[in-house]
Amino acid sequence: MDAAAFVDRAAKMAATLEDREVFDVRSRPIARKRVARLAGVPASLLHSLRYRPPKTIAADAYARLCAAIEAKAFNQIGKAFDEIAEARARRAGVDARALREIADSLARAKALLAKSGE
Numbered sequence: 365m366d367a368a369a370f371v372d373r374a375a376k377m378a379a380t381l382e383d384r385e386v387f388d389v390r391s392r393p394i395a396r397k398r399v400a401r402l403a404g405v406p407a408s409l410l411h412s413l414r415y416r417p418p419k420t421i422a423a424d425a426y427a428r429l430c431a432a433i434e435a436k437a438f439n440q441i442g443k444a445f446d447e448i449a450e451a452r453a454r455r456a457g458v459d460a461r462a463l464r465e466i467a468d469s470l471a472r473a474k475a476l477l478a479k480s481g482e
Contacts, residue, residue, distance in 0.1 A: 367419060368419070373426075374425070374426050378399070378429060381402075381433065382395050382399055384436065385398055396410050402432060402435075403432035405425050405429065409421075442474050445470045445474060446467070446470065449463070449467060452466070
């Protein structure tokens with residue numbers, strides 16, 4: 365891949381991360397700062413990627429954006445597991461003890477999923 369392709373992919377990742385954090389139009393700068401802090405990249409890089417993409421991007425910044433996207437995806441998967449467990453428990457009328465056992469088994473599944481991603 366050439367440098368322009370890496371910049372384009374980084375811009376898409378940055379936009380995805382920002383869009384998931386934005387609550388309304390006025391909160392975009394706040395979301396950008398939050399994403400920058402979580403991803404470990406400067407907020408100015410995220411701004412540049414959105415509005416005036418640079419010609420190149422540093423490899424470490426690209427890798428950090430990739431890691432942030434991956435972490436966000438694992439977080440979403442974890443939330444989905446939790447929602448599934450709660451829905452099954454409600455449907456089955458399961459008591460609190462059984463629900464904790466289900467949550468523990470899902471936590472083990474999440475850990476295995478995280479390990480396989482490393």
